[in-house]
Amino acid sequence: xxxxxxxxxxxxxxxxxxxxxxxxxxxxxxxxxxxxxxxxxxxxxxxxxxxxxxxxxxxxxxxxxxxxxxxxxxxxxxxxxxxxxx
Numbered sequence: 001x002x003x004x005x006x007x008x009x010x011x012x013x014x015x016x017x018x019x020x021x022x023x024x025x026x027x028x029x030x031x032x033x034x035x036x037x038x039x040x041x042x043x044x045x046x047x048x049x050x051x052x053x054x055x056x057x058x059x060x061x062x063x064x065x066x067x068x069x070x071x072x073x074x075x076x077x078x079x080x081x082x083x084x085x086x
Contacts, residue, residue: 018042031055 020026
């Protein structure tokens, strides 16, 4: 579906996906309308739980470009909309 993403599942109430390129301990994200928490991580690397407000602030900060200088510059627009964004 999307390069670098596996186990991609989006329903009306929940989104789950794993960000993976080639390893077995890739981070995953799970967000649901039925929970007030967002879970990032996995069994091998551990889990981090965010409130939805904390996660929204993180997403806003990422979209604003705060971390762009630390990411590879491969000519992509890192702040463009993605099909599952917003």
